[in-house]
Amino acid sequence: MRELHYGINVTLDGCVHHEAGLVPDAEFMDFWTARTEKASALLYGRVTYEMMESAWRAPADGAWPDWMQEWDVPFAQAIDRARKYVVSSTLTSVDWNAELVRGDLAEAVRELKQGPGGPVAVGGVRLPTTLAGLDLIDEYEFLVHPIVAGHGPTLLAGLPERLQLELVERSDFRSGVVALRYRPPA
Numbered sequence: 001m002r003e004l005h006y007g008i009n010v011t012l013d014g015c016v017h018h019e020a021g022l023v024p025d026a027e028f029m030d031f032w033t034a035r036t037e038k039a040s041a042l043l044y045g046r047v048t049y050e051m052m053e054s055a056w057r058a059p060a061d062g063a064w065p066d067w068m069q070e071w072d073v074p075f076a077q078a079i080d081r082a083r084k085y086v087v088s089s090t091l092t093s094v095d096w097n098a099e100l101v102r103g104d105l106a107e108a109v110r111e112l113k114q115g116p117g118g119p120v121a122v123g124g125v126r127l128p129t130t131l132a133g134l135d136l137i138d139e140y141e142f143l144v145h146p147i148v149a150g151h152g153p154t155l156l157a158g159l160p161e162r163l164q165l166e167l168v169e170r171s172d173f174r175s176g177v178v179a180l181r182y183r184p185p186a
Contacts, residue, residue, distance in 0.1 A: 002040060003113070004137050006137045006141070008125075008141075008142060016155050036079050040120065043084075045127035056076045080097075088101075105134070125153050138183065140183070142180045168182060
């Protein structure tokens with residue numbers, strides 16, 4: 001059975017907004033590239049899917065945008081080719097190697113976890129909070145940035161009850177970012 005892994009960038013004050021001043025570097029992008037390549041599929045809500053597609057989908061002409069650094073390209077290529085599942089009640093269709101997830105969310109995710117391959121990586125803010133509340137996430141990975149945002153959506157805000165986790169791995173980046181990997185207790 002595949003596991004469901006949630007990974008996200010977070011500031012010291014718990015902000016998970018992608019515009020909170022989080023500055024990527026080569027080491028950071030290598031981390032996310034490896035994580036994306038390890039996943040057999042990506043699971044997003046509509047907002048995250050549309051945001052990721054607008055930033056990382058391969059251009060039709062094959063020329064990556066000028067804003068991309070050389071070390072962004074492997075991540076862009078990995079996410080572009082990855083299989084994606086999109087949870088949305090408003091979208092009528094998706095492309096970019098994606099399929100809509102409809103119906104009962106818990107049942108659909110349990111079915112997705114029954115598939116072959118490596119872990120399914122879930123990203124975003126609201127969808128992972130819902131999945132954590134349903135006890136469907138097997139692993140959490142938080143990349144904590146040495147920044148205080150002071151505002152914005154916060155990590156797993158609105159969980160119906162406390163979530164107990166055990167630290168299983170810690171990695172320190174040269175930039176001061178700390179990757180913390182947690183699992184629910186056995």
